Amino acid sequence: GQNIDQPTEMTATEGAIVQINCTYQTSGFNGLFWYQQHAGEAPTFLSYNVLDGLEEKGRFSSFLSRSKGYSYLLLKELQMKDSASYLCAVDNNDMRFGAGTRLTVKP
């Protein structure tokens, strides 16, 4: 089967660091995307990993281990506006999304 698993909900405090994990089992793999989706809005692109390792982009970083079928999104210096759903998606010629992790940032 093809599964993409991520935690359903997470809560963190403003200014803190949070790591959102994603594990996947797919029949093929071209790369892994992370998207942010605020309630009632369309997903917006955050990062794309093809090779193993860490990609850093400002307050957001994404890590990939292809051998382990594992990725994480790291959010630093959390802000209230970071409260959103974070979607992990595997590019397998088609795009397969996880159900998303709803992050709540509290003051």
Next chain:
Amino acid sequence: DAGVTQSPTHLIKTRGQQVTLRCSPKSGHDTVSWYQQALGQGPQFIFQYYEEEERQRGNFPDRFSGHQFPNYSSELNVNALLLGDSALYLCASSLRQGSEQYFGPGTRLTVT
């Protein structure tokens, strides 16, 4: 530079009817993908169009069909609507397969 646009924004249909949703890709993009997103779930891939042909298809019945026009815009058609087809339908465009996808605001379809 216009982003991805979709129409209509909201739509209410009755079970058994047919619906057509429309999408215009971001300027310069030639690949259009369609997704269905149920409340609280991630987007589910329906299909992808490139050069006016369906290139990839997800696990959706034949009631779901599409089309891409020479100007790269696209339509999603759903026949014989079921209550379970109620969802947010997202269109995403990209420059090529495997590159960053830009999503439109979506069409909220309600089937009663």
